[in-house]
Amino acid sequence: MKKMNEQTVSSKTKYSIIALALFAFSGILSETSMNVTFPKLEEVFNVPLASIQWVTTAYLLAVSIVMPTSSYLYRRFRERPLFFAALLFFTVGDIVGMLSVNFSMLIVARLIQGVGTGIAVPLMFNIILARVPRSHVGAWMGLGGMIMSIAPAIGPTYGGLLIGNLGWRAIFAFILIVPVISFILGAKSIENSEKKSPAQLDFIAFVLMSLMLVSLLLTLNSLTAVHFEWAWLIVFVVSLVAFIYRALHSDKEFLDIRVFKNTAFTLSVIAYAIFQFSNIGANMIIPNFLQLSVGLTSALAGLSLLPGTLVGALSNHSIGSLYDNKGPKIGFWAGNSLYVLSLLLFVIFSKNLGLISVILIYILFTLGRSMGFLTSNTHGVTQVSREEQGSANAVFQTAQQFAASAGTVISSLIVTKTGNMMQGTQNVFILFLVLGLLNFVLFSRILSKQK
Structure with missing residues (x-):
């Protein structure tokens, strides 16, 4: 890749950022547009609101688990493979969601989608910080954030209009348009860095943090049950203590607490x-x-x-x-x-x-x-x-x-x-x-x- 002029932003860098911002937009749109579907999904799948909310919670949980690995992923892998992997996860999850025949299948779809979004959002900011001159970083961070911020604005309206006229599956179908545009822009513009530094992921810390987040949400969710699930609370406390110890003593890369x-x-x-x-x-x-x-x-x-x-x-x-x-x-x-x-x-x-x-x-x-x-x-x-x-x-x-x-x-x-x-x-x-x-x-x- 040619060296960038210190005071200019190349056309490929511009389109790379826009491609990833659009992808992030589709991920956030997917999150917020489903909130308005809860009453309908309660009828379709015959499950209570306490369970239906996992349509959003599972998605956000997957994103929150993947995002802490962003530093490792960016150092370990080149940009184009990360971009295509994120697109693949999100697209597969979106299609599975659209074709879901039961509630469990829909939750799995949302988890897969969340992995794609969790890779794409940090990748966009990493590319901005790495390839945009410092004098222009604020403007491009603002542009990326602006595109992403529009998604929550139209998400509930988009979801409400579609579910009222075409049904909840249409929400997944029409969202696919944005990743397709992102793919066209990104395939032509996203370039790999000249060299990636080897990095070793602290997989144990990653597993412990994932277990900690999941068990905490399940602990909170069990408050709706007849009997409180003390086992999940114990798992959360143990995994939290273990994660803190591991993060403070490991020399591998994950999250510096x-x-x-x-x-x-x-x-x-x-x-x-x-x-x-x-x-x-x-x-x-x-x-x-x-x-x-x-x-x-x-x-x-x-x-x-x-x-x-x-x-x-x-x-x-x-x-x-x-x-x-x-x-x-x-x-x-x-x-x-x-x-x-x-x-x-x-x-x-x-x-x-x-x-x-x-x-x-x-x-x-x-x-x-x-x-x-x-x-x-x-x-x-x-x-x-x-x-x-x-x-x-x-x-x-x-x-x-x-x-x-x-x-x-x-x-x-x-x-x-x-x-x-x-x-x-x-x-x-x-x-x-x-x-x-x-x-x-x-x-x-x-x-x-x-x-």
């Missing part, structure tokens, strides 16, 4: 996870609430999230510039204040909400969440050394995906235990409100530790 010694970084990750937990939980609960309690169609329920998510996506660049110019204080305090205010409104008026009121409050929710979310991520990564930033990014990516899985599980658990969709929705937002108030404490501590 020593970054957690930095208090500001650790608190930033917690705040970041809280925002994602609430965000995905709200994205799951609101469309279902509007269908089951308010009586709206799936198309209108999905549309309720579109304006707010578009506002959040389009504000990303401005939020980043605000951090560059003013530091983290405005993003922390103003963002979390808007976020908490929106949750307070959801709690107070949950029994009187309609489509318009949900749209307006969700715009406030998403704007505040985006400010706090992006500021926590950016500030957290800058608190560690440059050598530790690769592991720091991997921690944030994993926390994002796992918090999303937990948000879906806990939200559906609360609704299931409440036994009433309207009251259950109010209880979910009460939980989110408490977590939002906790963020004020976290931000105060973070700023006291600021470099």
Whole structure:
């Protein structure tokens, strides 16, 4: 591969980034578009909401397990094989999902899809960091993030329109268009690096972390059962202790957890996870609430999230510039204040909400969440050394995906235990409100530790 001019971005690099951003877009679209299908899937497969939510949770779990391996994969394998492997996983999973004849088959499909997305998203950012001149990195990170951020904006609307007119299988069918476009762009543009450094994956640490994440979600999920599964809790505790020991003593490559010694970084990750937990939980609960309690169609329920998510996506660049110019204080305090205010409104008026009121409050929710979310991520990564930033990014990516899985599980658990969709929705937002108030404490501590 020819050496890149220090101040220019080659056409192939541009198309490579766009190809991977489109792929990531299809992965996130697949995640968010399924949330609005839960009532229909409950009827089709005759399973309760507590089980149906695994359509999203299984997908996010697979992504969260694969993402920590991104540093190893990028050092061990060249870019084109990684790109084609990601496409293969996602496409196979999508086709299996479309053809699913039972609930178990659909869950397997979602796991396969998640592996593809878990490979593709970090690959896009690695290519940007490796091939884009430093003076242009921010712009291209912003472009990639912008394309990805549009997916949650249209996902529920896309899913709602299709399930209302063509059925839930059409969601999988039409998503395939995007990976095909990504394949055409990527096959022509993605180039291999001249050399890859040999890297040895700490497979034991990988297995322990995977077991830890899966057992934790199964522990949470067992709260819906008649008898709590103590065995899964024991497995989680044992695997957590074993993973920490292994990560601290192994000389093989996986995830350097020593970054957690930095208090500001650790608190930033917690705040970041809280925002994602609430965000995905709200994205799951609101469309279902509007269908089951308010009586709206799936198309209108999905549309309720579109304006707010578009506002959040389009504000990303401005939020980043605000951090560059003013530091983290405005993003922390103003963002979390808007976020908490929106949750307070959801709690107070949950029994009187309609489509318009949900749209307006969700715009406030998403704007505040985006400010706090992006500021926590950016500030957290800058608190560690440059050598530790690769592991720091991997921690944030994993926390994002796992918090999303937990948000879906806990939200559906609360609704299931409440036994009433309207009251259950109010209880979910009460939980989110408490977590939002906790963020004020976290931000105060973070700023006291600021470099």
